[in-house]
Amino acid sequence: MASSTKLDELKERLQDDLSLQTYMHDTYNIFTILKAEHELVLPSFTTDDAWAICSALREILCSMPAVSAVVDVSLANSNHVLAHATTHGTWPESDIWVSRKRNTVCRWGHSTWYMAQAQMGSGVPMDQISPHKLEESFALGETASDYTVQGGGFPIRVRDVEGAVAVVVVHGLSGSGSLDHELIIQVLRAYLQDLASSR
Numbered sequence: 764m765a766s767s768t769k770l771d772e773l774k775e776r777l778q779d780d781l782s783l784q785t786y787m788h789d790t791y792n793i794f795t796i797l798k799a800e801h802e803l804v805l806p807s808f809t810t811d812d813a814w815a816i817c818s819a820l821r822e823i824l825c826s827m828p829a830v831s832a833v834v835d836v837s838l839a840n841s842n843h844v845l846a847h848a849t850t851h852g853t854w855p856e857s858d859i860w861v862s863r864k865r866n867t868v869c870r871w872g873h874s875t876w877y878m879a880q881a882q883m884g885s886g887v888p889m890d891q892i893s894p895h896k897l898e899e900s901f902a903l904g905e906t907a908s909d910y911t912v913q914g915g916g917f918p919i920r921v922r923d924v925e926g927a928v929a930v931v932v933v934h935g936l937s938g939s940g941s942l943d944h945e946l947i948i949q950v951l952r953a954y955l956q957d958l959a960s961s962r
Contacts, residue, residue, distance in 0.1 A: 768951035768960065770819045777823050777949075793880045796944075800874055803951045804920045806958065808928050810845050816919075817846035819950050820933055824850050832935030833857045834944075839869050839918070839927040853935065860934045864916030866909050868930045876914030876944035914940025917947045 800842040805812060813836040831852035837844045849857070867875045916935050918927030931951075934940035 769956040770815075770950070773949055773953040774823055774826070777826065782799070793877065796874060796877045796880060799948050800918060800920075803948070803955060805923050805955065806921045806922055808919060808921050812954075813929065816931060816950060816954055817848050820931075820946060820952065821848040821850065823946065823950070824933075824935075827936075829958070830935060831857075832933060833861055835861045835865070836919070837865060837927060837932075837934040838929050844857065844933070845884045845929065850935070857911035857934055860911065860913070862912040862913075864934065865907060865914065865930045866942075868912055868916040868918050868927065868932075870910065872918060872927055874914070874918060874944060875912060875916035876940060879914060880913035880942070882912055913938075913943075915943030919942065919951075 817834050817836045824830050824832045824834065830850055831854075832850050833853050834846070834848045835844065836846040864875045867878055871878055873881075915936075916930060916932045919929040919931055920926075921928050931947055933943040933947055935939075936946060
């Protein structure tokens, strides 16, 4: 796929500012989170789309100073990885977090950031969310460690297809995952604009 105008603009803006906080819009509002999940729907999804999204995320992450992050795009109905990339300084532990975020999206069909806010109520800071809240709410028992409410896992939906077809995960920007979540939102929004303008 040729260089994407909106993705290029997003990359430039983030390289100039290097702060996703500037672009965060009502990120703690559960209705805003849910709205983004329903609006960011692709017309189709192939390995080319997975690679384009993963590459754009990695390029932005690499432009940020002192960021050690992982990007992963995989199918929702299996563990089949379509694209995976890292920046410098990641550890094997990062892949465990990727798996936990992916599992959460696949089980509940929502972004991990939505699940975080739904568990404690819209607007609650992440440091006040009990890691045991998800376990208590869904009686997860011994499997609780397979899931997380840390932001950065997001469902990829396709028009006229029921449920998520894939999951995109970013891990490493912030402890709460709010910035991981926001970066995914910004890249998917720009990618969709590029797809619409290329038609």
